[in-house]
Amino acid sequence: SSLTGQINQSILACVCRSPLGMSRGQILDEDISASSQWSDSTAAKYGRLDCEEGDGAWCPEIAGEPENMNEFLQIDLRSLHFITLVGTQGRHAGGIGNEFAQTYKIKYSRDGSRWISWRNRQGKEVIEANRNAYDIVLKDLEPPIIARFIRFMPVIDHSMNVCMRVELYGCEWLDGLVSYNSPVGQQMTLNGQYIYLNDSVYDGAMSNSMTEGLGQLTDGMCGLDDFTHSHVYNVWPGYDYVGWTNESFPNGYVEIMFEFDRTRNFTTMKVHCNNMFSRRVKTFQKVVCYFRSESDWEATPISFSPVMDDVNPSARFVTVSLYNHMASAIKCQYYFSDIWMMFSEITFQSDTAMYNTTLSPPKTGPPIRDDPTHKVDDSNTRILIGCLVAIIFILVAIIVIILWRQVWQKMLEKVSRRMLDDELTASLSIQSETFTYNNNSPSSVPSEQETSSTYERIFPLGPDYQEPSRLVRKLPEFSQTSEDTGELQIVQEGVPHYAEADIVNLQGVTGGNTYAVPALTMDLLSGKDVAVEEFPRKLLTFKEKLGEGQFGEVHLCEAEGIQDFMDEDFSFDVIENQTVLVAVKMLRTDANKNARNDFLKEIKIMSRLKDPNIIRLLAVCMSSDPLCMITEYMENGDLNQFLSRHEPEGMIALLSNAPTVSYSNLHHMATQIASGMKYLSSLNFVHRDLATRNCLVGKNFTIKIADFGMSRNLYSGDYYRIQGRAVLPIRWMSWESILLGKFTTSSDVWAFGVTLWEMLTFCKEQPYSQLSDEQVIENTGEFFRDQRRQIYLPQPPMCPDPVYKLMLSCWHRNTKERPSFQEIHHTLLDCKP
Known part of the structure; x- marks a missing residue:
């Protein structure tokens, strides 16, 4: 139990990284102040990360002294907060401005009178910041800050003008x-x-x-x-x-x-x-x-x-x-x-305390030894009992009201969902097919307070869900832990810390896993746009809803004539004039600006992913709302459901007359997954949720890796909720991902080993099905301790020894000892049955 407590504490420290509201406007203008400003259009209220209002940032009126540290941008959070991360950005103002702070310091206060200079664990005050006016630079605060007031103080050397936009990340300090x-x-x-x-x-x-x-x-x-x-x-x-x-x-x-x-x-x-x-x-x-x-x-x-x-x-x-x-x-x-x-x-x-503290409530602890007996005032006791009874009645009334409101709200949601479906029917001109929806999909009604930051929060199945990659743990693939001695040394000498690498994190239309793009591949977003054809909406026929999130939905559709809109290097294996099954990611019309921008970025990235084992972006519908991107969908659905409907070849299958999949076919599918991940890793993309639920199956056991399995209610049980704040696929995650929030190609390799195990058990059970979620987390602690008490997934009955040996190599404690996807692909080809 002590180990579980330590691990949960570590996870909570990772999860406490939500944006506190500069970008989203939850921090009000009157709570943002500054020492000075260039003009009214560069006032403190314009110092919001990733916003372009006013002249595009807060800009101080710089005094004459060199290295002036009197200028500051101050934020009042109204209550104590646990702040773990800060983000900064310069002023580009649509190409007009080029002002940014190269370094800055932070001061904080809990009461507004006593100000404290933040220092890192090595005693350094100055924080490295921006090198251009566009990029957002995220910096971990180690140690974190507990404060109500925060001041960003740019270090000004007069070699250039300074402007700043900022964001704070953390959570409310509930300890008080x-x-x-x-x-x-x-x-x-x-x-x-x-x-x-x-x-x-x-x-x-x-x-x-x-x-x-x-x-x-x-x-x-x-x-x-x-x-x-x-x-x-x-x-x-x-x-x-x-x-x-x-x-x-x-x-x-x-x-x-x-x-x-x-x-x-x-x-x-x-x-x-x-x-x-x-x-x-x-x-x-x-x-x-x-x-x-x-x-x-x-x-x-x-x-x-x-x-x-x-x-x-x-x-x-x-x-x-x-x-x-x-x-x-x-x-x-x-x-x-x-x-x-x-x-x-x-x-x-x-x-x-919710009542007058002059009233001393009765102690409920154990009796104090040697405490002399004393009389009890019966009148006070009767008054206290009367108050308690009244409170109980009030609580019962409140519970009844809450339950009634929930029932009423569900009725309203059903009505609004029916209206939304009708609107979709009209806007997409469905002529011959009636809409059919999965009634098991949860409703998701976005609210203003739930709107997501571009860089962290997403809501796959509801406002409490959070995908692990949005925890702003942006560790580049080449950053490793020093694990030879069992010590957690998060940052090595000479290795860039994750906050020093730019990573584009897209919240995704449905909360599905979009890929992490490190700085090594930022050229994907800076190059010339790849042309993606506009597809006529009237040629889409909706079949069923695959999943949904706060900002959009994924629908299974039939597309008529989409072959005519494809690149020359891509072809469908279908008869001419035959409809093609596609997945349509749809952005809701009421999605916020960040979600809309992310949608466009996701299109840009997806348009450049071209591999036979990765789901392709086929076309878009951008001429009017709702915006849609059309991707491949395989007729046999996802690999998890496909295998669970089949049996391995053998006597049991013969007696039950069940459909079968041979070991040779399983091996062929596993090799394709390894090939697709080899392609992603060659681009330094990190998937972060590789599992059979995110692999689609086509004809002749063709496999393509997708990313929207998380948005499906069918798989909500595969994700572990941490204190109501985050949802993590812990049974597929490496120990360093759970304990450190570190997602790299090596952690994808770990997930591949679990995916391979799923396949060879025909997805008949969850990984570590004999363990509770808490025991799974505790087991990751055993991997960290490396005292040979960790539990590995057992060898499936039909799994050859060389393949199980490959699985075990994927689960090495030391990330450097895990094979690369190129090595995994080569090994699977060598041991082909």
Whole structure:
């Protein structure tokens, strides 16, 4: 359970990367201010990423001093936020402007009065920014910022004019913690080596103690089992932990006080502790916590003693129940159980107080020992019971109202969906075929607050869904982790960090996986447009809906005469004048500007993908709304459904008279998938959701790789929802994709191994079907630990040993040891049956 907690914490840190509203307008104009401006048309409110209003950006009125650091663009987020990423862009104003900031600094504040300069984990303040006025540069904030106010401060050297557009990425800081005060971390000597257990990113005052700040205990990064190693590259031993020795504390405990933004109702506290007892480090023996509601501390604390573990040296979260105490501050005394005690993360679960805090609610915790008996005021008890009964009645009434509204809303959605279908019928001039829709497809009614940023959020099946590639984890294919020793070293010396590479991330019409395009292939978007023929809508006949998302839908259609609109290098194997089955991606007419731009970019990219095993873009309908792109569709549907309807050749198939697929045919299809992925990897494209559901089957077992399987309700069970925020295909994902949010060609290779396993089991079950989603995630932690406790998918009955050996090579812990798609394709050709 401790491992699962660590992994979920790591995933949450990755997921907490949503745009906070500069681009989408959720941050209001009055919350954006600046030190100065060129003119009214370059005011602070125009400093929104990827927007072209006004003169195209915020531009400060630069003073005369060199390296002036007094200019700033300030954003008020109205509440505390956990900020993990920032994006910047210059001013091009449709080709008129060429102003941008090459470097900048960030200051932040939680209260608007005390401003703190952000520094990275190596102590550097200056952030490298833009090299031209067009590109968006995303930078990870390591450590992340917890603040309400943010200032972007361009470093101005007067060699050029400066303008900026910015975006912040993160999520609301639900802990409500504004500072913690504790003793300064200490230094350990271990085998002649110094282990520095100080809080190196603490942003408050530091002398003999740390006061009025936040630091490593709230940065979202949990320490490793071995405290001498770190997640972070190029730092000192002990970096992840804050630690103390009992020799410095005669009372036997370390006291830490936590201050919160308001009075809250606290349920639990989670403390991530090291337990490397061979080094005389253990979790705390006991914790005693005091609570302050207003100005006075409560006389009676709560006490908790965890079970000591002298067997498992793994670091773990210790959960302490706080029994719904109301407080604006908590003071906890952590008692030593050995010489050293080390913490890497402390989090609180609480709700904001909803009633007058002068009323002390009854404690629900265990009885305090030696507490003298006292009389209970019966009148107060009766009043309290009456209030509780009234509250229960009110809650029941609210629940009834909510349920009634949901039923009414579903009725309205059905009506609106029927109206939409009628509009589609009319606009596409369907003459001979009545629309048929899949009633299992979920309705998706977009709202203003759900509109997606170009660079991150998409909604395949509803507003809570998020595709992993939009987590702004834009790692180029050649960036690797150093994994030989089991340490997570995310960025190597000399290897570009992912924020330094431009990647075009398209949100997709339906939330389907569109490919990641690294800087190596940006010429695909900068070159001359590839001509794509306009196809007459009246020649499309709709058959059924394949999937939908917030901004569009995918329909299965028949196209009449589309052969006449194709390139010379592409031909259909169909009889002349015969209709062709196609997939039509349709953008909704009410889609926002970003979705529309993404649609056009997707067309541009798809028009350049030309491989026999990749779905081709055939034509478009752009003359009027709704915009449509027409792609190939294979008559036998997706590979998952195709194989699940068949059986392997053998006695069972003969007795059941079921349709069969031979091993030779399976091998042929797997080789085609490898060939298509070899083509994508040669362009440095990363698919990120390779699975049988995203492969289409044609005549003679022809395979073409597609990308809209995720939008289908049929496969919603293949995607794991993380705390209501993201959806990840975890059973196909590599360990580094789940734990680090890193998607590369090597992670596609891992997914290919799982896809091959699916095929050889005829898609009769999910990968790791015997494991729950949480156990699958925990298993990825075992891959990271590399202690030979990880679970691999078993060898299918009809899988030859060389092919299973190939699967296992795809699942190597070290990405460098996994084969390339070129090697996989060559291996499959060599072991052809």
